[in-house]
Amino acid sequence: MILFWVLAPVMVLAALGMVAARKAVHSALLLAVVMISLAMMYAGLEAPFLFAVQIIVYTGAILMLFLFVLMLVGVDASDSVVETIRGQRVLAAGLGVLFGATVVLGVAQTSVGVVQGLAAAAPEGNVVGVAQLIFGRYVLAFEITSALLITAALGAMVLAHRERLTPKDTQRDLAEQRMRSWSEHGTALTPAPTPGVYARHNAVDTPALLPDGTPAMSTVSRSLQARGTVRSATGREVARTTWQLTGDEGVAGRHATGAPTGEYDVPPTSQSVATSGDGGDA
Amino acid sequence: MNDATALLTLSALLFTIGAVGVLVRRNAIVVFMCVELMLNATNLAFVTFARVNGNLDGQIAAFFVMVVAAAEVVVGLSIIVAIFRTRRSASVDDASLLKY
Numbered sequence: 001m002i003l004f005w006v007l008a009p010v011m012v013l014a015a016l017g018m019v020a021a022r023k024a025v026h027s028a029l030l031l032a033v034v035m036i037s038l039a040m041m042y043a044g045l046e047a048p049f050l051f052a053v054q055i056i057v058y059t060g061a062i063l064m065l066f067l068f069v070l071m072l073v074g075v076d077a078s079d080s081v082v083e084t085i086r087g088q089r090v091l092a093a094g095l096g097v098l099f100g101a102t103v104v105l106g107v108a109q110t111s112v113g114v115v116q117g118l119a120a121a122a123p124e125g126n127v128v129g130v131a132q133l134i135f136g137r138y139v140l141a142f143e144i145t146s147a148l149l150i151t152a153a154l155g156a157m158v159l160a161h162r163e164r165l166t167p168k169d170t171q172r173d174l175a176e177q178r179m180r181s182w183s184e185h186g187t188a189l190t191p192a193p194t195p196g197v198y199a200r201h202n203a204v205d206t207p208a209l210l211p212d213g214t215p216a217m218s219t220v221s222r223s224l225q226a227r228g229t230v231r232s233a234t235g236r237e238v239a240r241t242t243w244q245l246t247g248d249e250g251v252a253g254r255h256a257t258g259a260p261t262g263e264y265d266v267p268p269t270s271q272s273v274a275t276s277g278d279g280g281d282a
Numbered sequence: 283m284n285d286a287t288a289l290l291t292l293s294a295l296l297f298t299i300g301a302v303g304v305l306v307r308r309n310a311i312v313v314f315m316c317v318e319l320m321l322n323a324t325n326l327a328f329v330t331f332a333r334v335n336g337n338l339d340g341q342i343a344a345f346f347v348m349v350v351a352a353a354e355v356v357v358g359l360s361i362i363v364a365i366f367r368t369r370r371s372a373s374v375d376d377a378s379l380l381k382y
């Protein structure tokens with residue numbers, strides 16, 4: 001019972017945090033807390049086999065799968081807390097409280113009888129007892145489970161598989177594509193600069209600086225921009241600082257108003273495509 | 283309140299939190315995690331009842347729930363990845379093409 005009163009608050013708090021956490025990675029980690037606590041509770045409930053399975057299958061396999069998919073999918077707008085249906089959150093919370101009250105009161109009022117314990121049911125130990133049941137009375141269900149797992153694996157492969165519908169681009173195709181996009185849209189012919197060029201740090205979250213001191217947002221990863229962890233001053237701040245220091249608007253200020261500055265990714269046809277600090281593709 | 287009732291109450295609480303999460307959250311992966319939480323809550327009830335009744339069938343049921351949950355997670359997450367590839371979004375609100 002001490003185990004229960006230690007673990008139960010942890011589990012409930014972690015579960016509430018999982019629902020409330022804004023970032024999906026935090027939700028996954030809090031779910032891991034719930035699952036490991038649950039495993040320890042199984043150990044206290046005379047279920048050592050389920051304790052091991054819970055740790056290996058749930059925290060080991062399923063949660064790692066969640067984390068891998070989170071890495072694949074990344075951060076996007078669905079992490080935001082703005083609700084799309086008006087009043088949905090309040091209604092859902094109200095329904096949840098009602099449902100929880102119903103279930104908890106119902107459970108608390110039923111008497112489940114005296115706890116008998118598992119000593120008589122599994123005299124040779126829990127693992128032996130479980131094995132006798134799985135390979136005895138439940139052997140058919142166990143074998144059907146294997147079919148289910150094979151179907152799930154095949155289904156995952158089919159869903160994740162992508163057929164190549166067009167021939168693969170050759171080096172020549174890529175070069176022609178690059179020249180065409182340079183002549184039509186003015187994208188840079190040269191490789192894009194890496195983050196940190198001429199900047200104070202060469203970390204990935206520091207955008208490269210253009211010759212006039214404005215940050216080139218196209219040099220940092222888009223997911224870093226989505227998370228808002230890019231360290232740099234905006235073009236307008238650079239212009240203001242230049243103005244404060246010299247009284248001149250500076251190159252950055254003229255650049256921000258769209259005047260031609262001879263910047264490296266300004267296209268030959270349209271001079272106003274490249275603006276600083278808007279994260280345009282270079 | 284005896285031992286088993288406290289465990290069943292905890293199980294009911296966790297199930298409720300998972301259900302509220304499914305209703306509230308919009309990120310498909312987090313919704314999926316809440317479903318997992320609900321499955322875990324039922325597993326706790328199964329294990330508790332196995333101990334109360336003094337036989338191992340409840341633990342076998344929990345074991346099968348875990349196996350089915352593993353299969354479900356594999357298929358569900360690959361569906362999420364497939365939707366994300368085509369629609370660039372993991373929000374459950376955006377996948378509404380079949381609605382009209």
